[in-house]
Amino acid sequence: MALEDKVRDIIVEQLGVNADQVKPEASFIEDLGADSLDTVELVMAFEEEFGQEIPDQDAEKLTTVGAVIEYLKGKNIGD
Amino acid sequence: MGCLDGKIALVTGAGRGIGRAVAEKLASEGADLALCDVKVEWLAETEAAVKGMGRKVISVAADVSKAAEVDAAVDAVQAACGRIDILVNNAGITRDGYLARMSEEDWDAVLDINLKGTFLMTKAVAKLMMKQKSGNIINIASIIGLIGNAGQCNYAASKxxxxxxxxxxxxxxxxxxxRANAIAPGFIETKMTDALPEEIRKKMLDAIPMRRFGLPADIAHAVLFLASDASAYLTGQVLSVNGGMVM
Structure with missing residues (x-):
């Protein structure tokens, strides 16, 4: 499965949103209805799925779907 | 039929005293048990009692003040049981002494087990409970954490x-x-309080309107209440179980 699809599935599962809402520009809090604890849970879910620790200073920048995908690609994950 | 049928409960400090009474009470209401103490040997009697009630039981060793040991213990419980519905943070110690004479070592030992241990265990189990979207955390605090006590500044601060x-x-x-709630036991007859001098025990008894010390079973009943749906709308509270010692 492509990285984008894995990320989308995790977001759908964690936030209970529809897959078609999970666009690259979508903000977790503003567009997908996440609260701050949801964003922490999302980061934990990404860490578990990709076996990569995401430090807090990185995590706070991951506010959109696209930012997560770019970040993980930058870590050579999912390629 | 018990009110905890199908639930998995993890109890720390389950080898004796309040922890053992709690484990047996939860088992008697149908919960399967994960028991934790510093050494698995310490859990043999509790384990036998829980098995005797026909419940499943797994025993794990951990020093709750060490994150790696806590994480390993919780992983083992998750692997064996699949989930954790109820966490009872009961493991605790005392190292009494007057503040002016208290060593840094005694301060750290009590804070590490009683407070940091509760944090580490809660952190490890909460991750599971967040995924489950359900859970129940019960922390055994103390009356001393509410009113303080001469000779127990470390214990009081930890609670x-x-x-x-x-x-x-x-x-x-x-x-x-x-949900997360605390219980503040008063003077309960355990190995921890057996160690107190007779004059202190007498003074304590005089301060208890019900004129008896508490028993581990008194605390176990309170834990059962907090662990069950009877307390479904109760969270963030401190339940004092002390024979009226503090009101």
């Missing part, structure tokens, strides 16, 4: 800290259908 930790946990996780 007051545990109460504040409980309230923060409750606020943070309520939206995930996880």
């Amino acid at each position: 007051a800290g545990a109460i504040a930790l409980t309230k923060s946990t409750a606020k943070e996780l309520a939206s995930r259908n996880i």
Whole structure:
């Protein structure tokens, strides 16, 4: 499965949103209805799925779907 | 039929005293048990009692003040049981002494087990409970965490800290259908209180309107209440179980 699809599935599962809402520009809090604890849970879910620790200073920048995908690609994950 | 049928409960400090009474009470209401103490040998009697009630049981060893040991223990419980519905943070120690003479070592030992241990265990189990979108955390604090005590500044601080930790946990996780409450036992007859001098025991007894010391079973009943749906709308609270010693 492509990285984008894995990320989308995790977001759908964690936030209970529809897959078609999970666009690259979508903000977790503003567009997908996440609260701050949801964003922490999302980061934990990404860490578990990709076996990569995401430090807090990185995590706070991951506010959109696209930012997560770019970040993980930058870590050579999912390629 | 018990009110905890199908539930998995993890109890720390389950080898004796309040922890053992709690484990047996939860088992008697149908819960399967994960028992934790510093050494698995210490859990043999509790394990036998729980098995005797026909419940499943797994025993794990951990020093709750060490994150790696806590994480390994929780992983083992998850692997064996699949989930954790109820966490009872009961493991605790005393190292009494007057503040002016208290060593840094005694301060750290008590804070590490009683407060940091509760944090580490809660952190490890809360991750599971958040995924489950349900859970119930019960922290055994103390009357001393509410009123302080001469000769127990370390213990008092650790238990007051545990109460504040409980309230923060409750606020943070309520939206995930996880409740967190504390129990503040008064003077309970256990190995911990056996160690106190007779004159202190007498003074304590005089301060208890019900004129008896508490028993581990008194605390176990309170834990059962908090662990069951009978307390479904209760979170972030401190339940004092002390024979009226403090009101």
